[in-house]
Amino acid sequence: MLLRALRSDVELRYVALGDALPDLPFPGRVATYAVADADGDVDGAGGAVLVEPFADDHERLAAAWEALRALLAGRQGYLGARMLRSEEPAELPVVGVVRWSSPLMYARALAQDEVTAARAALPVPSRPALYLAMSDDPTRAARP
Numbered sequence: 041m042l043l044r045a046l047r048s049d050v051e052l053r054y055v056a057l058g059d060a061l062p063d064l065p066f067p068g069r070v071a072t073y074a075v076a077d078a079d080g081d082v083d084g085a086g087g088a089v090l091v092e093p094f095a096d097d098h099e100r101l102a103a104a105w106e107a108l109r110a111l112l113a114g115r116q117g118y119l120g121a122r123m124l125r126s127e128e129p130a131e132l133p134v135v136g137v138v139r140w141s142s143p144l145m146y147a148r149a150l151a152q153d154e155v156t157a158a159r160a161a162l163p164v165p166s167r168p169a170l171y172l173a174m175s176d177d178p179t180r181a182a183r184p
Contacts, residue, residue, distance in 0.1 A: 045169045071132065087119060
């Protein structure tokens, strides 16, 4: 699945998720990840996908991620989450993926104080961004 960030100022403008990496018409960062934790339906159609890459695989990250995921799971619009860990050394060794029914439902969840506090408790800096699925055709990503 090829995703495009909703905002144009996001560092990782495009993200490809899945077993087969597409032949992208632009340079990218490539790493192979294994599922470390999963809940719900992350791969379904529609909605918005929060992709949160972490620059370090801190030992406390898994517990903080699970606490945040459990909190998000009770929010309207939450569809599922997955934590991915790189199988080899990578610039971004851990990536969190959370699927929402819409960008609005994600924004509403993020506006809640307990969610803000749980995000602040993550022991590793991250660069979260919200994405929408584009297409299974990676050449479409090069078009504005």
